[in-house]
Amino acid sequence: MSNTAIDQTFPEFEEALKEDIEKNSEIRTFRAGEQLMRTGQYFRSTMLIIDGLVKVYREDDAGNEYFMYYLKPGQACALSMVCAAKRETSEIMAKAVKDTEVIALPLSYMDEFMSKYKSWYHFVLETYRSRFEELLVTIDHIAFRAMDERLEFYLIKHQQTLKNNIVQLSHQEIADELNSSREVISRLLKKMEQMGKVRLHRNAIEIISLGSI
């Protein structure tokens, strides 16, 4: 690992913390599509994203999944921290969207760094806070919104995160992530196309004007 990677991705960390991380962690890389965590897996390390993009899903016993949020460079998986203390497993699945590089910091350092480095302490708290907020927004949408709004919100989130007006996903993939069915998504997208919000292509949705939810 180059110092530069940590420097750029976590500029707020103290120098001593960066060195401490560098000394004690290892870099792992994941190909686009590869899973960083599987449901039922034990955590041995906290994952800090330094490059790429990760999608985090909730999964049930029947294999249904629900997309919850993205993890971007400079962020960390709260679950891997949360479960640290208790050495518990979690029904969470995380998948690399692009080729992704993460720092895997063994859980044993979590506690040590918390008291040793102010910036680490703030980073961990901010991680909890932001993931907590994401979950609340997710609950809002499933509990209070109908599928058309949820789909539109889903597309907006993609657009914002990927900074790209073309969402390169099939209707089936979107349906899976929203725990719906392909036909429903197809129909809703068609409506959105008629309203001039999107343009539909094979394996791609071109976003024209969303965000007026």
Next chain:
Amino acid sequence: MSNTAIDQTFPEFEEALKEDIEKNSEIRTFRAGEQLMRTGQYFRSTMLIIDGLVKVYREDDAGNEYFMYYLKPGQACALSMVCAAKRETSEIMAKAVKDTEVIALPLSYMDEFMSKYKSWYHFVLETYRSRFEELLVTIDHIAFRAMDERLEFYLIKHQQTLKNNIVQLSHQEIADELNSSREVISRLLKKMEQMGKVRLHRNAIEIISLGSI
């Protein structure tokens, strides 16, 4: 406040921490039905429950609410901690179910105690962890389960938390908390009664045999 209250509710706290809390916090009491937090409110204190019972809801702009979880004595509101760092508001509503007594610890002490007391550090992390898990379970239910299962789960949660086989709520109240409608809940309860799972009374549901979800 008596030392005994903290002693009994938070036995895991170090003596010095208990004293520090006692010196710097104030006790607040809420009547059954009273709101501890309103949507949009700023947090100035972290709330530790020492007696009673609190229900925590997610609320949207339209006034719809969704029940998320209970807070029992010995637990704390993660949101009031989470928002501490950022001084943000949150779309959360908390209501006392029984008469409730809480320790209101000014947010300024959060950080100080974290580095000063190991037991406080663990308490805060455990609070995040358990509330995070609760939210994930909530997401599971809304995303993957139909209303009949969610209703049954809701009743089980009541039963377990209140240690009481009589749920003293009207169908309308339950419908509100599950973001459904009274008629739907009435019909589902009727079905459950026919299956011998519950017995229905006015303003009360007697639980006979649930838990076999």
Next chain:
DNA sequence: CATAGTATGTGACAAAAGTCATAGATAACC
């Protein structure tokens, strides 16, 4: 370019949940 595989479009139908209207039941209160 032929064809197999995948993606999308669409009608018809089923199921679940929400809405409306109305009636009966129970409790509360003067």
Next chain:
DNA sequence: GGTTATCTATGACTTTTGTCACATACTATG
């Protein structure tokens, strides 16, 4: 006890979402 509030029951209907069946369109690959 009679009136009023609230709570519950229920049929009929609408809307939303999910399912099934099948047609069509695009793409990759030989």
